[in-house]
Amino acid sequence: MAINQGEIEVSKKTLLHISEGIYRTEGSSIKELISNAFDAKATKVVINTNYPTFDILTCQDDGVGMTEGEFLRIVQGGIGDSPKSTISQINAGDRPTIGKLGIGILAIAQICRSFTIISHHEESKTGFKGRMVFRTDVDKVAKKKSLEPGDKQKNYEIGTWELEERYEYDSKKKGVLIFTKDLRQSYAKRFRESKAILQAPKNDTPLNFSTLLDYFYINDYRAIKELGPYYELIWELCQLAPLPYFNDTPLREEIKDHITVYPFENAGLHKHGLSFIKAKQAELKAFDFTVIFDDIRLYRGIKLPYPIWRHSHLQQCQFFYFEYDNIVRKRPLKFQAYFFSQECAIKPRDLKGLQIRIKNVGIGLYDATFIKYDKIESPRDNWISGEIYVHEGLESALNIDRDSFNENDEHYFILKQQIHRFLSSKVFPTVSSLQRKRNKEKRIRDAESRVLEMQEELEVLFNEYSEFDVEFRENGQELIVDLDEQTISFPNDILLATFKKRRDFFSTNILEFIEVFRHSLGDNSDVSDGIKKLTSIILG
Template sequence: MTDGIYRQPASALRELISNAWDADAQNVTILTDAPRFSRIYVRDDGAGMSHRTLARLMHNIGGSAKRRDEGQDLGLASDADPELTPGGRKIIGKIGIGLFSVSQLARRFEIITKTKGSDYRLIAEIRLHQYSEDPDAPVENDDEFIAGDVFIRREQTADLEAHGTDIIMDDIKPRVRDILRSADRWQAVAEREAALAKGDFDTWASLRVEKPVYHSGYAGVGSAASQMATLAERPNLPWDSSTAPGDRMARLIDAVEGEFSRLDRPDLANTLDSYLDMIWSLGLSAPVPYVDCHPFDLKGKENVQFYWIMPGRGRGLELKVDANATVRQAAREQVEGAPELLEGLDPVGAFNVDIDGLTLKRPIRFQHHQSDPRGLEHAVMFVGEFCPDLGSVTAAQRGGGLSLEGYLFWTGRVVPKENNGVLVRIRGASGALFDPTFFKYQVSEQTRLRQITSEIFVQKGLDAALNIDRESFNFAHPHVQLTTMWLHNALRQLTNRLKDIGQRLRQARQDHHSAQQQDAIIERAEQIWRERRGVDSFPPDVRFTRDPDEISRYRLQGSLVFDPVSAPSRVARDVAREAQVSALVKVLAAYNILEDRTYAEQQEIINAIIDIFSGASQ
């Protein structure tokens, strides 16, 4: 564990944000010293830690007191429910490895913490060992590794009302700094530009790397101290200093979506540097609001058609959502059992995370991007809930209860493409990014799967299936299997509905095209009539019927009457072919071909011509 359990620096900051949530913080501030990243500072206004809580944290890494009776005794959990914070939030943390999240960024750091009402703050100076790089670290026996050492001191303060925790990392690992500032990429860009300047086109062509479109700047090669004065590359951020913190995440999404002019499927890898990509990842993982609105609060006036995910196979239940009503209201009123979609209804107040002057929000929008002019002109969203009755399953096998809500959002093009897939949120937070395989969905729906964004909100269960890095799942766990079954059923309903909509769209398009062709044929025939008979003359009216009474009535009115043309199915009438017959009759009449002929002869002439052309087209 001391060698590292997280893949990216963003994962470590994600854990600190979750800890602040669990401490009932309302505000979290993160300063990264971008683009140099020589120092990272995290502050929250949560409950803080008493000396007992801090001491337990230091002595029990990997054994969290949260969501246990001990957590209630330490004031970490509600007296009424160990699964909730004292303020009523669902506790995210469980494993007890948050301290090691800091060790991914720096080996030496400080924790400054204070509880409300105390006349002192605690300052813990921590130094952690890394097992693989510290063979001389003290070891008491073969089964015990000394993880590090800590020096804790008290500092008196007169501000009794203050509370919260600060974490100060002054000695960021060199490799972490390089990752955050995209050092490898910038160096490769410099090498490519140098090769081009020297005329070394082979090297230039082999280095397939470009500058990120938006970035925090680049401080160049060298130590942090030597980079303080100048920057090798000035920042190019999607916002400026006048942009309000709450608007900056929206500007970031606008920047990515703006790449449509350059890329068919805009992505984060080409558009953003590692720092902005980290902000995007934190927005996805943290329990913060969406940049626009929660998916369950979308209204009927949006360009979205809503459906409810039904148990079993099918195509979902269509929801009629009024212009100013939300999808959660429509589900409650129109679905049997009046389900209440609770995700997104925060009962315990706001949670704001600010990183370098940007208010963190979930970078997911529910807008329709049409794939091509012939595609659907609106998005499709399926919403639903799942709370299986596991009473018949033994306690050892079911792994506790399971309750979740979710949605699947289809649009012509997902922007960015990294938002394609399914993302699982447990208690409002997520450790993983979008899974584009949708938990290994086996049905061949490659095109449609690339057009879907889905989130699963787990209120109860599934967290026992999380692997230690909180970024992947144990697929053998029964909760993962049940969730997979529900998701795959929802996917089938969505794709079945899309096929129906697509078929109707194609049929409507064919009917429209056929109608246009029919109108053009009739218009040309009537033009020929006017050329032959004059503009003041009207072409004959052509009717199709076999009913004797209708035949007599139409002929008395001066119409030419013919047998209806059978469609290929021999069931319906072939309206398109009848338009051709009508045009043919008008042209023949314009040249007096049908004049002075009996009705039977007129029918024979038309049938003969139609038979000739029908045979030629087969």
């Protein structure tokens, strides 16, 4: 029998967002549980999906835990009205406080109808077990209420709660455990039917993160979603959670000597940009925060460039760095950003564009529109990836889902404006210039290669149809035929020339070609065949 029970209440603001669907993906909702654990000073979060049946979901952390009073405050109208927004922005270990509106407890409701929470609170030395059951028609209720004009009701009921048991504090169970077997049918079905899951040996999951990266990068798929919802969920958690990079940096060690500094860039600023990434990695590691998902320790899995080789050479890459620190409407806005460009489309394409991170947490995945950049830069925009780390400001622009922004917010407008200016003045012009340079060099390489092929073909042709030796010279535009010495000399410039010039050259000298073949063979049929092959070689 329950110790206490009642109805789950939410504020009107929260109800309005429920009517729109708070979280867009499973990854976004589970990210909130991870963020809650991060704010609770946890060092480890362990998530289990009971792969491959997906009939249970658990999330356990070793943070400070939740008190019974906090649980009651949340279910009795505290969702969407949390004091988290007034908490100091820095907690233990110099961690920034991520949470703002206290709706993280609703996150798991996106994928289940009910769940149980067990907490052992370190400071109060108390423990409890609670349960939350959501109405099956909560989405409909939310939409209906949000449309009712003049509705002044403060809180709305979206389900029921029970306080089932109280425990003596157990330090070995410190933190919060959330688990559910009451998963939405669509969630379990989608995960079980993922293409990659169906093709994998039974009960076979990647054993480590390196193996997992092979699933993400070394495959025949263009995007992570083609692997199916299960791997898409893991990918999202890797990119959204406050985790360190897998190999200390998103930039591969192999390309460090192949990164081009864009023209007129301050060398010191460029160096500072590379140092910024190292400093960011050190900060992320210092948080001492680990996420284990189905026995896999997660990292931010970014490997740039990919593929590392372009044709037969290491990709030439560009690195751009930008920073901003100013007061906007009496509020500080400070951010740093890097942009990375490679010679071909970013793979997987989920890394194309920019990701905004506030307090190291991803606000949505990569934005392939570059925050709605209004100029057409195709195909170059497929070659660029970057991250924007916001240190101060922009939180006022966050929507309740912490997955998107209010685009009318002044901070968001300024960030967007500054990023677009940098893209249009530095990034895209440099990428375009280097593309033209690479294309020109490729045309020269291709032309030189074609010249060698033509030279070999011409030597074979004249050996077959005449007794003339073929020579090639660097300068000049004329064909030189020496009937006495039986030599024929081609200018290399003509072999490198445009089709029109080669055609004019051939037309001008065709009688001399005929004379060469006739001088050697005296056979009109062979002369005709020789001229046909010569035409094919010179004119293609």
